Each structure stands twice: as C-alpha cells, then as structure tokens.
Amino acid sequence: MKTRITDLLKIKYPIFQGGMAWVADGDLAGAVSNAGGLGIIGGGNAPKEVVKANIDRVKEITDKPFGVNIMLLSPFADDIVDLVIEEGVKVVTTGAGNPGKYMERFHEAGIVVIPVVPSVALAKRMEKLGADAVVAEGMEAGGHIGKLTTMALVRQVAAAVNIPVIAAGGIADGYGVAAAFMLGAEAVQVGTRFAVAKESNAHQNFKNKILKAKDIDTVVSASIVGHPVRAIKNKLSTTYAKAEQDYMRGLKDEQEIEELGAGALRNAVVDGDVDFGSVMAGQISGLIDKEETCEAILKDLYYGAADIIQMQASRWSDVEK
Structure with missing residues (x-):
C-alpha cells in the first residue's frame, strides 16, 4: 500500500x-x-x-x-x-x-x-x-x-x-x-x-463520552448561526439548539449564541466538562x-x-x- x-x-x-x-x-x-x-x-x-x-x-x-x-x-x-x-x-x-x-x-x-x-x-x-x-x-x-x-x-x-x-x-x-x-x-x-x-x-471524561457513544449520538450545532460543528449530544448541544430556535423567532441575537460556544471545546478536553463542554467527535x-x-x-x-x-x-x- x-x-x-x-x-x-x-x-x-x-x-x-x-x-x-x-x-x-x-x-x-x-x-x-x-x-x-x-x-x-x-x-x-x-x-x-x-x-x-x-x-x-x-x-x-x-x-x-x-x-x-x-x-x-x-x-x-x-x-x-x-x-x-x-x-x-x-x-x-x-x-x-x-x-x-x-x-x-x-x-x-x-x-x-x-x-x-x-x-x-x-x-x-x-x-x-x-x-x-x-x-x-x-x-x-x-x-x-x-x-x-x-x-x-x-x-x-x-x-x-x-x-x-x-x-x-x-x-x-x-x-x-x-x-x-x-x-x-x-x-x-x-x-x-x-x-x-x-x-x-x-480528559478521561472526554474519552469516556466517546467510548460510550452510539451511532446516533452526535449532533450538528451552529447550522443557523456560525459554522456547523459536530459533537456528541449533551446539555450544551440542547441549549444551543434552543438558542438557535429563539434566534429564528427574534428572541436572541447572533452574539448571544456565539458566546455559548466560547471555550466549550477546551472545557471538555482539558477540564472534563462533558455536560456543558463541546465533545467534538465523529459519527464513527x-x-x-x-x-x-x-x-x-x-x-x-x-x-x-x-x-x-x-x-x-x-x-x-x-x-x-
């Protein structure tokens, strides 16, 4: 090969x-x-x-x-x-x-x-x-x-x-x-x-979240505002989805949504916060x-x-x- x-x-x-x-x-x-x-x-x-x-x-x-x-x-x-x-x-x-x-x-x-x-x-x-x-x-x-x-x-x-x-x-x-x-x-x-x-x-929490994931456990966030990101679904992704719905209704502005993702990857990888951190991982x-x-x-x-x-x-x- x-x-x-x-x-x-x-x-x-x-x-x-x-x-x-x-x-x-x-x-x-x-x-x-x-x-x-x-x-x-x-x-x-x-x-x-x-x-x-x-x-x-x-x-x-x-x-x-x-x-x-x-x-x-x-x-x-x-x-x-x-x-x-x-x-x-x-x-x-x-x-x-x-x-x-x-x-x-x-x-x-x-x-x-x-x-x-x-x-x-x-x-x-x-x-x-x-x-x-x-x-x-x-x-x-x-x-x-x-x-x-x-x-x-x-x-x-x-x-x-x-x-x-x-x-x-x-x-x-x-x-x-x-x-x-x-x-x-x-x-x-x-x-x-x-x-x-x-x-x-x-962080081991980050690894464990991937190791326990199933085929349908990733979601895509920021499709409406920002650049789409795939991560394992958690409280952050649910919050993000709700915020994007509010944005479509005119209840939130773009900056408020962007702030949700600020530092989220580091929070998951370094600090092990897999609830409100972004556990970026593939569908595989x-x-x-x-x-x-x-x-x-x-x-x-x-x-x-x-x-x-x-x-x-x-x-x-x-x-x-």
Whole structure:
C-alpha cells in the first residue's frame, strides 16, 4: 500500500492523525509519527509559544516526519507560519482560510502543504495555488464540518484533481480505510479514534463520552448561526439548539449564541466538562469502544485494510472463475 503520500512524506503508513485543537498535542502527534503514521499538532487558536512547546515535545519523542495544522483564521496564524519554517516542520495542513499567501514561503522552506477542503471547487483552487495534496473531509467528521458526506466528496475530489487526496470523516477501522482507497484516496486522516488513544492527554471524561457513544449520538450545532460543528449530544448541544430556535423567532441575537460556544471545546478536553463542554467527535464514535496505543491503532487500520482488500479481491476472482 505504498502511495504518492507515503513516498512524498517518507512515512510507513498512509495514515494521518487529525490536527484536533486541544487534543492533538506533542505527545499524541509524536506517538503517531514514531509508530509510522503522520502525527499532526493541532494549532487551533494557540499562540506561538504553545505550538513551539508541542513541536519541541514531538522532537523529543521521534525524529520522524510530523505536521502542524494551522487554522488560518487564528489571530496567531502569521506567527505559526513563521514558527513552522523556523523549526523545520516537514508538513503543514491548513483549515479555515486560504493558504495562498504563504504557499511560496512554505515551498521555499521545503514544507509539504496539504489544505483541508469540503468541496471539489476548493480542492481545484488549492491545486492551482500549488498545494501538494488535499484532505477531503466529509461531514461525518467531528468538529467543524462541510455539507458533503465522505463517500460523495472523496470520490468527486479524487476525480477532479491530479494531486493526491487524503480521505477524512467517519474512518476508524480497516473497513473505512479500504473504502477510502477504493474511492481514490491515497491516504486517510483519522481523528476520533486517536482522540481516545492511550497517548492522548484528553480528559478521561472526554474519552469516556466517546467510548460510550452510539451511532446516533452526535449532533450538528451552529447550522443557523456560525459554522456547523459536530459533537456528541449533551446539555450544551440542547441549549444551543434552543438558542438557535429563539434566534429564528427574534428572541436572541447572533452574539448571544456565539458566546455559548466560547471555550466549550477546551472545557471538555482539558477540564472534563462533558455536560456543558463541546465533545467534538465523529459519527464513527459508535464503533470505538476501547483505548489503545497509537501503534496498535495504526496497525489495526493498515493491516485491517490490507486484509479486507485482499479478501474482496479473492471474492471477485472466485466469481470470475
């Protein structure tokens, strides 16, 4: 299962760990990279010194490639761009904005640039800007989401661009990885399963909420006001839904609703408030029921996919006979 992505990034497994804000720190990213995947530090809205500390931590754990996810709407985006160049980071993934103005600097520094996209149009635009690959993320993913499902999005993006495509959203085992490859992806990005890894520093309450979740336990908030977010339903999501109904009736303004989500992800991940914090997780949560090491997760994803692909190939061969 060597692909253009494994060759480009010099990684063993074509598997990225999602750059989840507050969750994807140096410990988690370092463990994933050390085990053969691509660990990614979630920059989120963190200032330069915080991201620097996480980069230093990864370098303590491994000498293998790792990435940093830069949220381009962050007030510290320019600082983080400077930082990844200074620190010799090999890969940058981007979200919530256009990386075009940084593209030349990234490439001059030898950085592979991989934007996260929710549509074919944006994938094509990123290719024209010089992106080395794109992450096509479907709405099954946790956190901020687009409108298309992974199955619909990945196939259409793979057919529309010539650069490698990484599939994301709703992937947590070998079956999901195999499906992504059949759709034309050359790697996958996995978030929720790594969020509950043994090396993840997310609060145990946060992990337990995911481990106990069923297939229908995630909801999408902020569809009316703001950017849609998928999380496991709790008192916060119920409050948010009521507030959006009040907004539609003219009983609340936009600022009041936005304030409900301020700091909510940190409250869940760091403080363990899974009632009024935002437990961002994907629809695949119902398939995840145990904590494992990053190495065990990577092997299960990779070899599980290989076994499934071989099994299906054998079935087709038997039919032809």
